[in-house]
Amino acid sequence: MQALFDIFFPKICAACELTLLKNEEVICTECLHKLPVIPFQEAEELVKAPFYGRIPVAHASALLYYRKKGLTQHLIHQLKYYGDERISGYLGTWLGSYLEEEKWTKTLDVIIPVPLHKNRKRKRGYNQVSGFGKNLAKLLKCNYAEDILIKVFNSRTQVFKDRFARTELKGAYFTLNNAEKIKDKHVLLIDDIITTGATMETCARILEKAKPHKISLAAMALTV
Numbered sequence: 001m002q003a004l005f006d007i008f009f010p011k012i013c014a015a016c017e018l019t020l021l022k023n024e025e026v027i028c029t030e031c032l033h034k035l036p037v038i039p040f041q042e043a044e045e046l047v048k049a050p051f052y053g054r055i056p057v058a059h060a061s062a063l064l065y066y067r068k069k070g071l072t073q074h075l076i077h078q079l080k081y082y083g084d085e086r087i088s089g090y091l092g093t094w095l096g097s098y099l100e101e102e103k104w105t106k107t108l109d110v111i112i113p114v115p116l117h118k119n120r121k122r123k124r125g126y127n128q129v130s131g132f133g134k135n136l137a138k139l140l141k142c143n144y145a146e147d148i149l150i151k152v153f154n155s156r157t158q159v160f161k162d163r164f165a166r167t168e169l170k171g172a173y174f175t176l177n178n179a180e181k182i183k184d185k186h187v188l189l190i191d192d193i194i195t196t197g198a199t200m201e202t203c204a205r206i207l208e209k210a211k212p213h214k215i216s217l218a219a220m221a222l223t224v
């Protein structure tokens with residue numbers, strides 16, 4: 001299996017595509033130094049800022065700054081469109097190693113990703129934040145659940161799916177399953193990139209219906 005994996009993903013850096021050295025994994029040492037890591041102590045306020053006056057956010061964090069044409073963009077592009085799923089888990093372990101030192105993460109019960117619609121997931125084969133969420137959950141000793149927040153399309157727009165892609169998107173909405181699983185719980189909602197915060201806001205509002213104790217947010221990257 002590993003050999004097969006190496007054929008499709010030869011050992012090259014996910015950010016600059018140069019060959020990795022034996023002791024390097026996923027991202028080369030040079031790129032690790034070049035990646036725009038958000039100073040951890042500043043991340044909380046930076047991520048919370050777009051949500052002020054919109055939704056209550058208990059705690060928040062993100063790993064990297066995201067800029068157009070920047071290294072983070074390239075990295076996430078590889079993850080989303082070129083099937084390099086390793087990046088997701090790698091970033092989860094990285095952010096998790098910072099977050100596990102934080103007091104607030106000790107009360108986390110469950111990590112929930114912003115969901116991907118079933119068809120898109122099938123096309124790509126995975127939700128691009130799965131590895132990120134699973135590795136965060138491992139380090140923060142809580143659960144990871146993809147069966148609570150679900151993305152669906154209403155059937156009326158699905159009929160026009162092929163010809164009117166935009167209509168299809170407008171018909172998408174999020175829904176809540178197994179709401180009892182997050183009642184009175186501390187939920188960490190995660191996504192790949194926070195840009196305007198609109199998607200996370202929508203998702204958080206839906207999660208609120210299940211009356212969780214509180215909602216915190218985390219992302220791989222934050223647009224600046």
Ligand SMILES: [Zn+2]
Nearest residue numbers: 013016028031
């Ligand atoms: Zn590199």
